[in-house]
Amino acid sequence: MSPPEHFAVEYAINPWMDTTAPVDTELAVKQWEGLRETLTRLGHTVHVLRPEIGLPDMVYAANGAFSVDGVVYGARFRYPQRMAEAAAHKRFYAELGWKYTTPVETNEGEGDFTYLPSYLGGVVLAGHGFRTEVAAHSEAQEALGRPVISLRLVDPRFYHLDVALAPLDDSNITYYPGAFSESTQAVLRQLFPDAVIADEEDALAFGLNLVSDGRNVVLNTEATALAAKLRSAGYVPVPVELTELKKGGGSVKCCVAELRP
Incomplete structure (x- = not known):
C-alpha cells in the first residue's frame, strides 16, 4: 500500500475523476490508515511503498504490477501521468528479490489482472477494453507461466477489471455482469x-x-446489498469508508497490491 500524502485529482483519466471537486487530503490519509489498520487487524502484513511527489495516483498501488509465486509482471501505464509509478514498484520488488518482467504491452497490473490459485490448478483472469491491451494477456501468460482467461470490459465506468470483478476465495468470484460484453458474460x-x-x-x-x-x-461501506449477499454466501463483510479516494476512481482493492510469494 502507498499512503495518499500527495493524493489529488489534478487530471481526469477515468469517468470518476472531476478536477473541480475538492479533495481533502487529510481525510484521505485518515481513511487510508483505517483501511491499513483493518487489514492488519485481520492478520495481514502490510508493506508500505513510499509515495512520491508528482504522482498523485500512487495511492492506487494495485496498478503497479501483478505477481504470482514470487514472479512479477510489471505495469506499463496507458496514460503518461502515471507512467513513472511503474519504476517505483519495480524497485520495491527488486528489494524483495523477486523475478521481474518488464512489459512491452500496455497493462495496469492488478487493475486488470487477478489470480485464482485453486481454480483449474491456478488461473489468471484478465480484463481488457479500456486500459490494458489484450496483447498483454499473452505476455503475462509467458511471464508467469499461468493460463490467462481474457475478459472484455465494455462499460467505461468500469474501466478496470478490479471495479467489475473480484475473487472471494481461491476458486470463486463476485462480479457485475453489465460491465462485460455478452460473450464474456457467457464465459x-x-x-x-x-x-x-x-x-x-x-x-x-x-x-x-x-x-x-x-x-x-x-x-466499501456503501455497498450494502452486496455485503448482505456475501454474508448469505458464508463470507464476513468488513466495511470501510474511502469516500475521498473514490474521487480518483478507486476504493479498497485499488489501494492494495497483493503480494503472492
Missing part, C-alpha cells in the same frame, strides 16, 4: 456458476473493488 456464467452477482448500484458504489482473504471481505 463467466459457465466458469463460475456459483459466483455472487452484484447489481449495478453496488458496482457503482465500488463494492466490487474489494479485498478478500477467503473469509473476510473488506469492501
